[in-house]
Amino acid sequence: MTHTVKRDRMLVGGFALAVLTMPVWMTPLGAGYPDLLQRFAIYGIFAIGFNILFGLTGYLSFGHAVFLGVGSYAAVWSFKLLSMNVLPAVLCAMGVSGLFALAIGYISLRRSGIYFSILTLAFAQMAYNLAYSVLTPITNGETGLKIERVDPRLIDTWLSGPSTLIPSTNFFGMPMSGYSGFFFCAVLLIAAFYVALRIARSPFGAMLRAIKSNQNRLNYAGVHTRPYALTAFVISGIFAGLAGGLLAATDPLAGAERMQWTASGEVVLMTILGGVGTQLGPFVGAVIIKYAENIFSAFNPQTLHGIFAFLPDPIEDVVVTVTGLFVGNGWQLTLGTLFMLLVIFLPGGVIEGARRLGVLIGRKTAALRGRRSQPLGSALPASGAASE
Amino acid sequence: MSDNINDPSRRRALKVGAALGMGLAAPSLIYTRNAWAANFRNDPTKAKTVMLGFNVPQTGPYADEGLDELRAYKLVVKHLNGEGDGGMMKTFKPSKLKGNGILGKKVTYVTGDAQTKADAARASAKRMIEKDGVIMFTGGSSSAVAVAAQSLAQEMGVVFMVGLSHSNDTTMKDRRRYGFRHFFNAYMSGQALAPILAAELGTDRRAYHLTADYTWGWTQEESLKNATEKLGWKTVAAVRTPLGAGDFSQYITPAVNSGADVLFLNHYGKDMVNSLTQAVQFGLRDKMVNGKRFEIVVPLYSELMVQGAGAAAKGILGTANWHWNLPNEGTKAFTQSFVKEYGFPPSQAAQTCYAQTLLYANACEVAGTFYPPEVIKVLEGYKFDGLGNGPTEYRAGDHQCMKDCLVVRGALHPTGKYDLLEVVKVVPRSQIEYPASMGGGELGPYIV
Numbered sequence: 001m002t003h004t005v006k007r008d009r010m011l012v013g014g015f016a017l018a019v020l021t022m023p024v025w026m027t028p029l030g031a032g033y034p035d036l037l038q039r040f041a042i043y044g045i046f047a048i049g050f051n052i053l054f055g056l057t058g059y060l061s062f063g064h065a066v067f068l069g070v071g072s073y074a075a076v077w078s079f080k081l082l083s084m085n086v087l088p089a090v091l092c093a094m095g096v097s098g099l100f101a102l103a104i105g106y107i108s109l110r111r112s113g114i115y116f117s118i119l120t121l122a123f124a125q126m127a128y129n130l131a132y133s134v135l136t137p138i139t140n141g142e143t144g145l146k147i148e149r150v151d152p153r154l155i156d157t158w159l160s161g162p163s164t165l166i167p168s169t170n171f172f173g174m175p176m177s178g179y180s181g182f183f184f185c186a187v188l189l190i191a192a193f194y195v196a197l198r199i200a201r202s203p204f205g206a207m208l209r210a211i212k213s214n215q216n217r218l219n220y221a222g223v224h225t226r227p228y229a230l231t232a233f234v235i236s237g238i239f240a241g242l243a244g245g246l247l248a249a250t251d252p253l254a255g256a257e258r259m260q261w262t263a264s265g266e267v268v269l270m271t272i273l274g275g276v277g278t279q280l281g282p283f284v285g286a287v288i289i290k291y292a293e294n295i296f297s298a299f300n301p302q303t304l305h306g307i308f309a310f311l312p313d314p315i316e317d318v319v320v321t322v323t324g325l326f327v328g329n330g331w332q333l334t335l336g337t338l339f340m341l342l343v344i345f346l347p348g349g350v351i352e353g354a355r356r357l358g359v360l361i362g363r364k365t366a367a368l369r370g371r372r373s374q375p376l377g378s379a380l381p382a383s384g385a386a387s388e
Numbered sequence: 389m390s391d392n393i394n395d396p397s398r399r400r401a402l403k404v405g406a407a408l409g410m411g412l413a414a415p416s417l418i419y420t421r422n423a424w425a426a427n428f429r430n431d432p433t434k435a436k437t438v439m440l441g442f443n444v445p446q447t448g449p450y451a452d453e454g455l456d457e458l459r460a461y462k463l464v465v466k467h468l469n470g471e472g473d474g475g476m477m478k479t480f481k482p483s484k485l486k487g488n489g490i491l492g493k494k495v496t497y498v499t500g501d502a503q504t505k506a507d508a509a510r511a512s513a514k515r516m517i518e519k520d521g522v523i524m525f526t527g528g529s530s531s532a533v534a535v536a537a538q539s540l541a542q543e544m545g546v547v548f549m550v551g552l553s554h555s556n557d558t559t560m561k562d563r564r565r566y567g568f569r570h571f572f573n574a575y576m577s578g579q580a581l582a583p584i585l586a587a588e589l590g591t592d593r594r595a596y597h598l599t600a601d602y603t604w605g606w607t608q609e610e611s612l613k614n615a616t617e618k619l620g621w622k623t624v625a626a627v628r629t630p631l632g633a634g635d636f637s638q639y640i641t642p643a644v645n646s647g648a649d650v651l652f653l654n655h656y657g658k659d660m661v662n663s664l665t666q667a668v669q670f671g672l673r674d675k676m677v678n679g680k681r682f683e684i685v686v687p688l689y690s691e692l693m694v695q696g697a698g699a700a701a702k703g704i705l706g707t708a709n710w711h712w713n714l715p716n717e718g719t720k721a722f723t724q725s726f727v728k729e730y731g732f733p734p735s736q737a738a739q740t741c742y743a744q745t746l747l748y749a750n751a752c753e754v755a756g757t758f759y760p761p762e763v764i765k766v767l768e769g770y771k772f773d774g775l776g777n778g779p780t781e782y783r784a785g786d787h788q789c790m791k792d793c794l795v796v797r798g799a800l801h802p803t804g805k806y807d808l809l810e811v812v813k814v815v816p817r818s819q820i821e822y823p824a825s826m827g828g829g830e831l832g833p834y835i836v
Contacts, residue, residue, distance in 0.1 A: 035514035132630055133601060142602035142631045143532045144506045146539065149830060165832055168543060177543065178518075251514075253536055255507045294515055300499055329446055329501065 008197055011279065016190045023179060030295055034178045035250075039290045041185035042246045045192045047270040047282030049239020052196055054268070055277035056205060057232045058212030059109070062117040063124025064267050066104070067097040067237040069131065069259030071244025073138070076145045076254045083155035084147075084167045086176055086184070086249040093245025094238045101237025105230050112215065124264050131256040144255040169249050181250045188246065189283075192239060197279055199235070208232050240267075269335075273342060275349030284350050292335050299327035428759055429545050430521040438493040438758070440465070440745070441500065441516035441525030443537065444551065448504030449632040450529035450657040452692045453737040457527050457551055458499060460738035463729055464745040468495045475725035479718040479774035480746055484753035491752055502528055504632070506536035513537050517544050523758050524549060524748050527741060529657070530631075531555030531604035538567030545836040547760050549744035552737045554656075554688050555604035556611065559788035560827025562603075565834060566760065568767055568782065570747070570789045571740045574608035575822060577687050577707040577793070578615030580815040584705065584795050586619045589650065589683055596648035597626035598639050598663060600655050608654045612687055624648040629655070629663075636663040640670050649677040651684045660686060661696035668700040689796050691735045694808040701798035701808070708794045710736045710776050711809055718776040733806050743775040747782070761834040779817075785824025787831065792817050 022040065026032040031040075046068060053059050071093035078089040108119040131139040139145055149166045156163065169176040171184055199205050207228050210218055218225050248254055257263070266289060274285025304320045304327065311319060326334040346353045432438045442461045445454035466472040470487035477485055489495050498520045500512030509528060516522045525541070526549035528534050534553035541548035542564040550558060550569040554577070559569050585593075595616055599605040605628070613623050624646050629639050640663070643651055651672060655663045667673075667684055675682040686693075689706030712723045712733040722742065726734040734742075747767065755762040768784035780791040795812040802808050 030519070033515065033518035035511065035518050039511070133628065136601070136628075142600075144536060146536070165830070166539070166542075251510060251540075253506060253510065253539075255505065257505050257507060294511070297501055298498065298512075298515065 004201070008201065012190070012194050012197065015193055015280070015283075019186050019189055020183070022186070023182070029291075031291055034182050036290065036294050037179075037182040038185050038246075038250045039294070040287045041182065041189040042243045042250070043267075043270065043286040043290055044189050044283040045185075045246070046240050046243035046267055047274070047286040048189075048192050048196050049236045049243070050267045051271050051277065051282040052199060052208075052239070053232050053236035054271055055282070056200060056212065057208045057229055059112065059229060059233070060117045060268070061108075061120040061233075061236075061264075062268070063104075063120035063122070063127075063261070063264050064236070064240055065259050065261075065263035066124040066127045067101055067240035068244040068247070068263065069127065069254070069256065070100050071097045071241030072248040072254035072258055073131070073145060073244075074241070075245040075248035076147070076252055077138075079147055079153070079169060079248070079252055080151040081154060083153060084169050085155075086169055086171050086245075088155075089169075089249055090188075090242060090245040093241045093248070095241075097241025097244065098234055098238045101234045101241075102230070105233035105237070109226055109229050109233060121261060121264070124259060125261060128256055128259040128261070131259060139254070139256060141256065144253050146253045169252055176249050177251075185246050185250065188242065192242070193279070193283070196239075200279070204228070204231070269339060273339060273349055275351030278349070278351040281349050281351040288338075288350070289335065292331055292338075296327045296331035296334055297329070299331075303327075430517065430523050432493060432521075432523050432758055436493060437496045438490050439520055439522045440495060440497045441513065441520065441522035442497055442527050443500045443502050443509060443513050443516065443525050444527040445504040445509075445529050445533070446501040449659050450504045450552075452696070453529040453552055453657060453690065453735065454502070454504075454527070456692065456735045456738045457529065457741040459730055460726070460734060460742040461497065461499075461527070461745060463726060464742045465495050465497055467725070468745070468749055473725050473728065474721075476718050476722045476742065476746060476775055479721050480750070481772060481774045483746075483750050483772075483774075485746070485750050486753075490749045491756070491758065495749075498522065502530075502533050502537075504530050504533065506530075506532050509533040510536050510540050513540055513548075514544075517546050522546065526744055526748070527551040528553065529737065530602075531558055531607075532602045534558050534567075534569075535562045535603060538562065538564045541566040542832055542836060545760060547748065547763060549748050551741050551744070553604070554608065556607035556827055557603050559786045559829075561829045563786050563829040563831055565764060565787075565831040566836075568744070568747075568787045570744050571736075572707075572709045572791070572793045572820075573788065574604070574611040574687070575826075576820040577608065578611035579820040579822075580707050580793050580795055580813075581612070581685070581687060581705070582615040582619055583819075584812060585616065585685070588705070590680070591620040593621045593650050593680070594624050594648045594678065595621050595650045595652055596624045596643045596646050597652045597654060598636070598643065599626055599628050599652075600631050600659060601628035602631055604656070605654045608687055609652070612652055612654075621650075629659075632659065634662060636666050637670070639663075640667050640672070643667075644670060644672060644675070647677065649680050649682050651682070653684060653686050654688075655686075656688055656690070657693065658696070660693050664693075664697045664704070665700045689798075689809065690737065691733075691806070691809060692737070694798055695806075697798075703800055704798045705812070706796055708736055708796045708809070710739045711794060711796065711811055712739075713807065714776065714794075714811070714814075716776065716778060718774040722776055739776055743777075746775065747772070764834060783824050786829070788824070790817055790821060793820060 022037055023032050050064050053061055074096035075089040075093040078092040082088050104123045108116055132141055147166055174180050211225050211229055215225055270285035270289050271282045273288055275281025304323055308316045308319050444457045445451050467475045467477050469489055498516055502509035502512055513525055516525050524547045528551040531553040534550045535558055538548050548567045550567055552571055554574055556574050597609050599609040609626050627639055653663050672682050684704055686704055686706040689708045694701045723733050751763045751766040752758055755766045767782050770782045773779045777791040780789050783790055792814050794814055796809045797812050799808050799810045
């Protein structure tokens with residue numbers, strides 16, 4: 001038991017270190033700028049929360065983006081009505097999306113499997129259409145909900161009088177754009193990661209895993225599983241709401257497209273790409289997808305010509321034409337291919353790939369060591385057994 | 389050591405106090421540095437090149453316009469760097485552009501896909517500003533995007549030259565110090581169109597509006613309602629349709645049975661192509677209502693849309709910012725240069741984006757610096773000619789270009805593949821002008 005605790009501590013520590021140093025090691029990859037780093041952290045939280053429901057409990061929600069959108073709207077309304085401080089906004093986002101999750105989960109969890117997925121998808125589409133047209137006074141429809149100079153901002157006005165310009169979001173004076181915004185999101189991401197890990201290790205987490213492996217058996221044993229599943233659903237919804245609130249905090253604008261089914265599908269992709277049910281997987285998946293979306297989509301034939309300039313001209317043209325299909329507007333083609341290959345050859349996602357690679361390397365080095373120690377004779381079988 | 393933690397000694401209090409003080413002072417240090425004039429975001433003074441960001445929709449309902457904008461941007465970069473035939477740079481007056489880039493620095497650019505979505509457009513613009521280090525970004529084909537990008541420009545302190553945006557809000561309610569619009573707006577469309585409508589359709593009409601459900605649609609509907617009701621027209625109903633709906637038949641049927649005899653399609657891009665084609669297929673134009681022929685009006689027209697709608701657009705009235713066969717010097721030079729490069733004439737989206745980039749580049753030359761507040765001050769109140777629209781003024785009060793606009797009609801007998809619009813009237817600036825204070829809004833500070 002102490003062994004696991006120690007390993008978990010190292011995992012959280014390593015994770016925190018990796019996340020907080022992202023501005024440094026992401027720069028050579030072309031992703032070391034605040035806006036994208038913020039997105040990595042925010043969608044990481046979203047995917048980690050989704051994993052509690054999908055990876056741990058085995059319920060595939062196809063409408064999880066609804067909580068992201070609700071969180072964003074709640075946060076922007078908090079900016080408009082209360083204060084430009086992100087603290088009330090984030091709390092507001094988590095609270096409102098939690099309530100939404102409770103309502104949607106209460107109904108959807110009466111079914112499981114594909115029926116559950118369809119129900120959540122239906123709710124999400126409903127919410128999207130409401131936000132897009134019927135609820136325009138609350139959501140400002142296609143234009144998107146944004147901060148105005150004339151908003152009441154009761155707390156801010158009470159503290160420092162009405163503002164003459166449109167204020168920007170802050171955390172007690174710390175601006176939310178740029179690197180300070182990233183570190184704010186990063187700290188919350190690490191906290192979310194820690195909470196998710198604690199949940200997975202707790203008796204409650206064990207119950208969720210039991211639901212995933214065989215719900216019928218639990219029911220026959222006299223366990224009422226729905227409250228557990230509902231709790232997982234709400235927690236997961238609150239994570240998504242937090243992510244939505246942070247999206248609004250770093251960029252105070254909320255649009256309905258955040259709730260579209262494509263956004264819901266994206267988080268499923270992130271989780272599967274990274275590794276369902278693993279601790280690190282969802283975050284890794286979120287980083288890969290957001291990286292592809294922002295970096296590959298910005299490539300154009302010019303950049304490709306730059307990259308392949310070392311090839312002879314006719315070959316260069318062919319290579320650029322072919323690869324051109326997979327970047328720019330076609331970045332989703334790259335993602336689709338990558339996703340297909342992963343699901344076919346590595347169903348456990350990137351984390352599974354890394355683990356296999358680790359084992360392979362371990363075996364190679366062991367074999368190498370074995371060969372070196374061959375003259376000694378008996379060392380070979382021993383080291384071979386150790387690597388298994 | 390352990391007593392150090394529990395004992396609140398003086399030394400420890402000092403240490404904590406000092407640390408806190410440093411932490412609080414750090415952000416303000418960054419602020420004061422930014423406020424220093426010679427040090428602004430993405431300052432290209434030390435670089436050999438200057439980077440511009442072209443943020444256009446390459447996917448979504450306005451993608452056709454976006455791609456044409458991109459063509460214009462690529463062309464203007466060539467001309468600024470002294471390649472090609474120079475286009476409107478030869479006719480632009482007064483101009484300090486020399487064809488050696490901007491302030492002697494070669495112009496390079498990055499592109500991004502705004503996806504016709506405010507969220508995506510802002511993400512793409514942020515990438516350009518934070519990663520690629522653009523000194524100015526421009527483009528876009530939706531007012532929702534323009535408004536969102538413009539407020540981002542203000543927050544970031546990077547100038548945004550609005551692409552295609554026709555909503556009043558862009559330079560009224562949501563105007564910003566760092567945003568500039570060359571294109572005309574919905575209020576001007578209403579003022580220009582109303583007298584022609586009165587002359588051709590009479591003063592006793594009943595109108596029905598189908599409106600794209602976002603800032604542009606809302607303001608265009610409002611502007612046309614006001615302008616036509618002043619003529620004595622009645623508005624039967626105004627129905628909002630979602631952007632990118634694709635199928636408009638469910639909205640057109642009620643319009644037919646409403647007792648209205650004029651249908652306003654406040655749609656743009658692929659949406660307008662679809663709604664107009666479907667309205668014509670429903671036989672609206674052959675109907676007689678209230679003893680008058682049923683008419684369709686598309687208040688904002690574009691060549692690209694007429695190409696898409698084909699025969700359905702014949703004879704339909706609307707307004708435009710510019711058309712490639714206008715008989716002035718700038719237009720001729722630009723059209724010639726564009727046709728030579730791409731083999732077909734430019735759209736009004738291309739013209740406005742080309743003009744915007746030249747205007748920005750020239751403002752830098754005149755100011756002698758890239759420092760945004762100085763560049764903005766040059767643009768404010770700048771009077772110029774030779775960019776295709778005749779004498780034009782960038783109004784200081786609201787950053788809206790004031791110039792003539794066009795009332796156009798889908799050509800009844802098109803002479804060529806691209807000659808699909810005929811100019812009914814060039815409406816003079818005096819007829820469509822309004823005070824800069826109209827619509828409210830605050831430009832905000834120069835230094836952010």
